[in-house]
């Protein structure tokens with residue numbers, strides 16, 4: 521090539537890359553943006569989302585993985601999706617080991633005998649049948665326990681007193697919950713015979729918060745439970761007096777056998793590219809203490825109602841929309857892992873995904889994890905959500921717990937961030953019940969999800985793939 525022709529070649533290559541860019545950047549038709557706004561307004565005038573949560577909490581109630589409530593919830597999900605007229609409804613198997621809660625009691629034996637309110641943590645082993653009595657050794661948080669000298673807790677019950685911070689985005693949960701997940705093995709490594717943690721929550725009700733814990737391999741399994749916040753205060757006050765505090769805890773929990781539950785899936789089948797689909801989901805299981813209204817009945821109501829609005833349009837959207845009711849999220853994202861494994865050869869068909877699993881508070885922000893060229897389209901989507909009080913945040917979305925396994929396979933995801941200021945007052949407690957849901961806030965969520973699902977199904981172009989977030 522001579523110098524003479526270089527400028528022309530440069531211009532040509534620039535033109536080519538501009539048109540390639542334009543091809544890659546997704547966009548929405550004006551007509552679709554209009555329909556999305558209409559769907560939004562319909563959602564704000566419908567109580568279907570609330571009716572669905574009311575139905576689930578009333579007719580099924582607690583539905584911990586592997587219990588009769590789990591089986592009832594799967595049956596309920598299939599019947600509900602069929603009743604609502606989804607084009608396809610099916611289930612996919614999800615197999616896991618079960619855990620059963622038994623008796624759970626605790627009391628201070630000395631120096632000031634009185635009862636304590638506790639709940640066993642998920643997958644805790646039992647104490648001896650007639651209980652376990654030992655002196656308490658207190659730690660400020662998990663790190664303090666980790667950094668303590670070897671053998672410091674020999675023969676004692678470890679008490680971790682860390683408090684979770686209240687925050688709109690729930691950011692206090694991550695740092696606090698480590699004590700629940702890892703506390704038992706860390707305590708056992710220092711010689712402890714049991715562990716009590718302050719509940720991972722933000723309330724001061726005399727109710728304890730359950731949740732999953734895990735034993736490290738090769739370390740003795742010791743019984744683990746959470747104290748209600750006021751009982752953790754009580755224990756702190758006793759310890760402050762300087763005398764040894766002895767507690768008796770009795771836990772009858774045990775591991776059960778294998779069980780097969782099901783992810784329940786309802787599809788709005790696309791008219792042009794039915795094999796391509798958008799996932800909106802929530803988890804169908806709950807803990808056993810409450811009726812799982814906020815965690816995650818709300819998500820089931822929001823996503824199912826959003827898809828039902830799209831079913832009501834005169835024409836099916838171009839791509840399919842799948843509502844996935846994931847099995848057993850609480851005990852290890854088991855349903856999410858099963859879905860990702862079952863569909864691993866068709867990951868490219870998943871256009872994008874979002875899970876609603878943060879209660880029923882209003883959404884205030886939409887975050888994406890998409891290719892950079894797609895961000896202008898996401899902002900356009902956010903504009904349709906603006907009347908709902910939602911604005912665009914950033915391109916670092918996580919998508920939701922059950923999407924972690926799919927995210928690891930590279931799909932794009934969205935996070936419709938809810939106000940979680942009060943969420944951890946009720947999370948994993950007997951107090952997670954229907955009355956905590958504000959129907960108006962729930963409708964605002966459904967309105968946002970219907971915009972997300974519809975526009976993603978109609979979009980020209982794509983959000984990209986290959987993100988492989990861990």
Ligand SMILES: [Zn+2]
Nearest residue numbers: 803815816877
């Ligand atoms: Zn949840």
